[in-house]
Amino acid sequence: MQEEIDKKDFLEDGPKTVKTNSLAIPLAIVGAGLLIGLAIFGSNLIAAKNQTGLAGNVAGNENTEQQVLFENLENLEPISDADHVRGNPDAPVKIVEYSDLECPFCKRFHSTMQQAMQEYGDKIVWVYRHFPLDSIHSKARTEAVAAECAGELAGNDAFWKYVDRFFELTPSNNQTDINTVLPQIAGEIGLNETQFVSCLTSGKYDDHVQENLDNAIATGGRGTPWSIVIAPNGKKFPLSGAQPYESVKQLIEIALQEK
Amino acid sequence: MNIQKAFMEVFAHTSYIALASVLAVFAFVFAVWFPNLGLIRDIFTISSAPLAAKLKITFSLLGGIGTNFSTLSASYTIAIAILFGINIAMIVYLLRKKRTQLASNTLATGLGGIGSGALGIGCATCGSFLLMTILSSLGAASVLSLLPLAGGEFGILSVILLVLSLALISRKITEPLMCKT
DSSP states (O other), X not given: OHHHHHHHHHHHHHHHHHHHHHHHXXXXXXXXXXXXXXXXXXXXXXXXXXXXXXXXXXXXXXXXXXXXXXXXXXXXXXXXTXXXXXXXXXXSEEEEEEEOTXXXXXXXXXHHXXXXXXXXXXXXXXXXXXXXXXXXXXXXXXXXXXXXXXHHHHOHHHHHHHHHXXXXXXXXXXXXXXXXXXXXXXXXXXXXXXXXXXXXXXOTTHHHHHHHHHXXXXXXXXXXXXXXXXXXTSOEEEEESOOOHHHHXXXXXXXXXXX | OHHHHHHHHHTTSHHHHHHHHHHHXXXXXXXXXXXXXXXXXXXXXXXOSOHHHHHHHHHHGGGHHHHSSOHHHHXXXXXXXXXXXXXXXXXXXXXXHSOOOOXXXXXXXXXXXXXXXXXHTTOSSBTXXXXXXXXXXXXXXXXXXXXXXXXXXXXXXXXXXXHHHHHHHHHHHHSOOOOOO
16 A cells, blocks of 8 residues: 555656756756846846946937947047157057046056057057046046046146156055145146146036046947957957956957058 | 766767867856857858958957966866866766755755856956846945955855865766665
């Protein structure tokens, strides 16, 4: 009698167990994949629709649907006189970097770009644009305006000297004492401090910084540093984060071949 | 103790070491490439560069673990990848060898660990990707500035959940086979 019950239990439980097992393995793996996949897809969707939350308003940006999945590099604002360029403006490869002066990875990437400029000379040009992430670096926007003021008071070279010195001097992550450090750097690079402070408080570069930031987001920037490498034939390649010099070098080499 | 015993049992089989290793490498590579999936796509679709150059840049991006991650985020990214591989290998072992059902709490803990790990991925570059964008959708991006590790908490949580999941699976693996009343 007991044997019959056991047999019955086995017959009932056996197939049930096998069925559960066969589902559990793919469920665990697919579930994990789905979680990651959905998170990525969802975050892109959310990022496109909530750009104000990430870093500010995106004025007149009607391409959000196209930005949902990948970058939209065609939204890149053409390089103009309003930009700050280092190197040969007619260089075959152009690198547009969107950067946040309080971002530690931007600080690291700044050195990488300096190394690239040294190695490639006239073959590349470096364009610096602002991408202050207000929600995590509340001081970055003011610092971006300060760099613009340096450019206004003493030209393009002063802008770059300001940015170089700023990254050298400051610890990143919003720890800069801007009331002391900004005028200090202005003094070090030979700017008139009174004029500098007056420019800084005037608000005249607020729109310019905001336009840079809007364009960073419109091209697909979701964090800093965010760079776009433009090949001689106009093809554009996105580069996100402070990638190693070897990657930057390889990307420049690939871009140089695109004629 | 359970974990050690379960490890000895599962990883006495080379195939499970191979499975855990492949999955760990896959998870690690995915996490490091994640910020530049768009670049990798473009390199292989619109670039006319030779294949060797394409492969060279793709592999060089793995060096981002040293430049594009903080020490903390690099540490938990590597830990998550390894724990992910081990977890899945042990789940597969448990299901195949023990012919037992996976308790829902074990599965939930494991998936929770992987999910929070996904949140932690890509936090390396300033303000970027999953966590930032998800929080911004909730109007809570500034919350990040209140977190002492600026989002690194999710990576640490993920490691804890995956270890917990490992402990639950290990207990199940080392349980003596018996009929329960």
